[in-house]
Amino acid sequence: MAKAYVKNVYDCPAAQPARHLNAHAWCMANPVMMDSDSFNFFSICEIRFGGAAILDNHKNADHCYFILSGKGYSIINGKRYEYKPGDVMWIPGNSDHEMYPIGIETLRFLVTLTPKDFNQTEPFIRNIKEVSPVVPPKHNNSVAYPIVTPKNGGSNTIEFNVTEIRPGGYSEQDVNEDADRICFMISGSGYALCDGERLDFGPNDALYIPKGAKHEIYVEGEETLRMAVTYGPVRMAMRG
The missing domain is CATH 2.60.120.10 (Jelly Rolls)
Structure with missing residues (x-):
């Protein structure tokens, strides 16, 4: 498993x-x-x-x-x-x-x-500043920029966003039943609870969360946790 x-x-x-x-x-x-x-x-x-x-x-x-x-x-x-x-x-x-x-x-x-x-899709370049921010489900004091989804030019293979969780913020316990998830920490520090195990992380760390795992994420310190987040394949809720 x-x-x-x-x-x-x-x-x-x-x-x-x-x-x-x-x-x-x-x-x-x-x-x-x-x-x-x-x-x-x-x-x-x-x-x-x-x-x-x-x-x-x-x-x-x-x-x-x-x-x-x-x-x-x-x-x-x-x-x-x-x-x-x-x-x-x-x-x-x-x-x-x-x-x-x-x-x-x-x-x-x-x-x-x-x-x-x-x-099959077409190539494109898109900057994070061109994407309207959204509040991710089950997140507190957080914002996400959905840069690549099937709805904006991507395919069903890869869903990509940049998520920022501000100090005091966190993501509540959740389960992705249909996609694996990788978070790459650009800045800030924190920890995840994945099926009850604590995993600490900081800049240049990659956190892998397998589909089906119960997980939650917390910020530590006074710096915003900024992470590049990719799902494979795209979650069903994000498809067209």
Whole structure:
């Protein structure tokens, strides 16, 4: 049975991804780690000055990238797309794509890849500031930005948002029956109770919550907990 865990990105082995130059990736979730096949992987990738992700195609696996720092561009099916921090880049399956940094700063980004429940879509770039905030269900003193859902250009594979829980806020006990969940902590600290087990986390930690697990999340300290949240596959309530 799948079990919740916390992994810090720098506790994971660094590897150069296939078809990448001057780059490293730290995988924080894959089917073996999670005991689940809902994600091919979830990782952080860094492409340094002069590096690139050269031409590739992942067939029916969608990519959702969230840019943490640096700037860059991709060529997707012959069209150029540029991005900056706070942007999501959606690369649908069956798409030829390549990726390059702009300038000398390292391009650092989250990567979610999954083929589960694939349906063909179109590429797009969307910044968190372009998305209207919502109050997530069963959250207190919290706001979320639903950047990728099937209703705004994504597919049934990956649901992605940025959630902020302010000091004193928390998410009440909940169960996601139809999707695994990964939260990457951008800033702030806190802890989760997953099936009764306490899991502490801080910046650069990834929290994996398997579907069916009872979970709740609390902030510690005076800093807002800001996390990138991805579900695989998309929860039924978020589909069109």
